[in-house]
Amino acid sequence: MEKNSRQRRKRPLAVTIVAWTILVMFFVRLYQVFEPLVLEGVFEHGMTEPLFEGGWLTSFGFALLTSAVYAVLSLTGIIVLIGFLRMKKWSWVVLMVWTGISLTITLFDYFYSETNYIIMASDTIVALALNQADVQRIFGIRTDPGERLD
Amino acid sequence: MNALTERPTLPASSSDFDLLRRFEPVLRFTKGEQFYPMDVETYVRESSLWSHSPGGRDDLLVRQGDLDLGKLVEPRNAAFGTVHYLRFIEPLSLSEAARALTDQARLRSKLKNYFHAGLGRLARGGILPRLVDALFSASFLLRGRVPAASAAAAELAYFRIRRRTDSYTYYGRVTRQNGWVVLQYWFFYCYNSWRSGFNGVNDHESDWEVASVYLYEENGQLIPEWLAYASHDFKGDDLRRRWDDEDEIDFVDGHPVVYVGAGSHASYFRKGEYMAEVNLNLPDWIRRALNAWNKLWTETLGQQAVDPFRIPFVDYARGDGLSIGSGGTESWTPIQITESTPWVSQYRGLWGLFARDPISGENAPAGPMYNRDSSPRGTWYDPLGFAGLDKVPPPPEALTLLEKNCKEITVRQEKLKTLIPEKAGQLQSLGMKLKGMEGNPHLAKQYASLKKQKDSLVGEVRSLRLEHFENTALLQGLTGRLVRMKQGIQDDPRAHIDHLAVPVKTARMRFHHATQTWAAISQSVLLFGIVALMVLTPKYLIAGLLILTILIVAVESILRGAFVQTVGSITVFLAMVSALILLIHFWYWILIGVLLVTAFFLMAQRLREIE
Numbered sequence: 208m209e210k211n212s213r214q215r216r217k218r219p220l221a222v223t224i225v226a227w228t229i230l231v232m233f234f235v236r237l238y239q240v241f242e243p244l245v246l247e248g249v250f251e252h253g254m255t256e257p258l259f260e261g262g263w264l265t266s267f268g269f270a271l272l273t274s275a276v277y278a279v280l281s282l283t284g285i286i287v288l289i290g291f292l293r294m295k296k297w298s299w300v301v302l303m304v305w306t307g308i309s310l311t312i313t314l315f316d317y318f319y320s321e322t323n324y325i326i327m328a329s330d331t332i333v334a335l336a337l338n339q340a341d342v343q344r345i346f347g348i349r350t351d352p353g354e355r356l357d
Numbered sequence: 358m359n360a361l362t363e364r365p366t367l368p369a370s371s372s373d374f375d376l377l378r379r380f381e382p383v384l385r386f387t388k389g390e391q392f393y394p395m396d397v398e399t400y401v402r403e404s405s406l407w408s409h410s411p412g413g414r415d416d417l418l419v420r421q422g423d424l425d426l427g428k429l430v431e432p433r434n435a436a437f438g439t440v441h442y443l444r445f446i447e448p449l450s451l452s453e454a455a456r457a458l459t460d461q462a463r464l465r466s467k468l469k470n471y472f473h474a475g476l477g478r479l480a481r482g483g484i485l486p487r488l489v490d491a492l493f494s495a496s497f498l499l500r501g502r503v504p505a506a507s508a509a510a511a512e513l514a515y516f517r518i519r520r521r522t523d524s525y526t527y528y529g530r531v532t533r534q535n536g537w538v539v540l541q542y543w544f545f546y547c548y549n550s551w552r553s554g555f556n557g558v559n560d561h562e563s564d565w566e567v568a569s570v571y572l573y574e575e576n577g578q579l580i581p582e583w584l585a586y587a588s589h590d591f592k593g594d595d596l597r598r599r600w601d602d603e604d605e606i607d608f609v610d611g612h613p614v615v616y617v618g619a620g621s622h623a624s625y626f627r628k629g630e631y632m633a634e635v636n637l638n639l640p641d642w643i644r645r646a647l648n649a650w651n652k653l654w655t656e657t658l659g660q661q662a663v664d665p666f667r668i669p670f671v672d673y674a675r676g677d678g679l680s681i682g683s684g685g686t687e688s689w690t691p692i693q694i695t696e697s698t699p700w701v702s703q704y705r706g707l708w709g710l711f712a713r714d715p716i717s718g719e720n721a722p723a724g725p726m727y728n729r730d731s732s733p734r735g736t737w738y739d740p741l742g743f744a745g746l747d748k749v750p751p752p753p754e755a756l757t758l759l760e761k762n763c764k765e766i767t768v769r770q771e772k773l774k775t776l777i778p779e780k781a782g783q784l785q786s787l788g789m790k791l792k793g794m795e796g797n798p799h800l801a802k803q804y805a806s807l808k809k810q811k812d813s814l815v816g817e818v819r820s821l822r823l824e825h826f827e828n829t830a831l832l833q834g835l836t837g838r839l840v841r842m843k844q845g846i847q848d849d850p851r852a853h854i855d856h857l858a859v860p861v862k863t864a865r866m867r868f869h870h871a872t873q874t875w876a877a878i879s880q881s882v883l884l885f886g887i888v889a890l891m892v893l894t895p896k897y898l899i900a901g902l903l904i905l906t907i908l909i910v911a912v913e914s915i916l917r918g919a920f921v922q923t924v925g926s927i928t929v930f931l932a933m934v935s936a937l938i939l940l941i942h943f944w945y946w947i948l949i950g951v952l953l954v955t956a957f958f959l960m961a962q963r964l965r966e967i968e
Contacts, residue, residue, distance in 0.1 A: 315900045
């Protein structure tokens, strides 16, 4: 009953912005899944090289690992997106944690090497969008204005 | 039968002593308490008298064993700024201190008088207040403090006194002000062991506490109306409860119950555990910056306010220990005092060790009549103002006063009813005269003079009309109250209270023991982590600190059941830092973006107007 009424409510603009950001990031990650495989010629020649050599990853093995990591990330992204569009509380929490970690890495990069300002900007927008009172209310994070979050 | 008729009363002709006895409170202590109200005579006999000169020298005036109340009040010449003080526990050598601590442990074991903190204060506050608390504790290294073994020695000395004379004393005072009869019950303790015994704010030798009962006279009877207990952080109206407020006050045979804070001896109306926060005195600019940040953080970003400079302490007033007074395990020895009691009025010094603590928390208090600086104590000379009662008349007089107010306003309204038309008529007449003078240049002087009169009269008529209007509203309010009072309808008993002392609930903690343990070790974990970063990865110290802090805060939030809230707050904080970096690096492009958006918005608005 409560779920239905929550789903019937109009989706705030901030939710749409965040959902689009996740979708764009999904395609970026998807591209990153295939890029190393294409560069290593996996689709043309198949898996012809060894993955390990002397206990260490070869460049081919590293490319496959990178591809696998991005595959997991893109799969996670799409699961979060589905949860987010269905306005599940857990998706808000996962996304907030994710954004927090990403911002930490971005800031770490900013102070110690070179940072990606696009990711920094998109994370900032996502964090502030998720922090909107109406977004928190629709995800059941905040139940009433001014009430303690829990 | 209403609450008013159930109140105990005494004839107005009763002696002061009888009044004190009839309304004397019951004191309920927390299990583990070591000090109870005692008589000052015994205490003084066990103490020495000292003076601390402005130059910093301490001189022994009367040694322990030679002192009594007579010698205490002997006149003594001293330079300005001299502090006289008693010393209950003489300075201890290292071996004496060790023996005192061992004997204290033995005594507690023998008496089985243990205190269990339950959920400790460290677990009740966040990690930031805990860090500031560590600094607060460290400040004792610089500030004067009561030596650690003093509490143990005082506990042993007091135990010996109790074995000799097992009596519990209060000092009662009766005073009459503005129609009220005020009964003050002063309790003297030889030691305040809040810090050493119960993880509180301070320790000091001797402690004076007070509870007051306010009576009024009606039909030859004295009836109790208000109670006020001295308590931390509260003053004026907040200290006072109405006698018929049964949810707030417990009674035993018509005697009010005071729940005494363990070690601190602060008084509470309800049993429980109270959070007493110490607000550190910060420079104004830091406080202003913190307020500005909190405004952005709470109002703009919707997060919870942060004030790391409020350190939480718990005052345990459980009432599960010794009970003194009616229905209790022990009975009172009452002693009446007045302004002319020599030790009350003539000894202006401290009743225990002057620890030279600049913020006074560890210095002993002065007596009932004086503050630590020898100035008169408000509780003594203004007992009504102490409880915010100086503006409240006794109930029988309240009705008379209200009727008098209504009558005065009604008379004034009648007068205004004739005065306003009279003045308004004069104003109209002046207006006609002025009209008649217009167009006659030779009347310019008279015109100017009359115009001045007219302007003044305009103001007068306007203010009279405003007064009449305001009086009508005021009279409505007062008449409504008068009707309610005549019908016997009383105000809400807590209508006067701004801040109600409420015991804290501890049920929120999900992982009780883990939270306690974490609260105890988290600061050390942080320090170990910092050391590890400094040794192992000095290059990445700042980043490591950031990650370490986030990890510690995350663990804290999980234990406190506030993970979602904390994750949100951390991420928003990081987003604010990122936004600032982006603003610094791309302000030019951001400005262009803002200008473009504004241009499009204005264009859309204007085009819509054309349509």
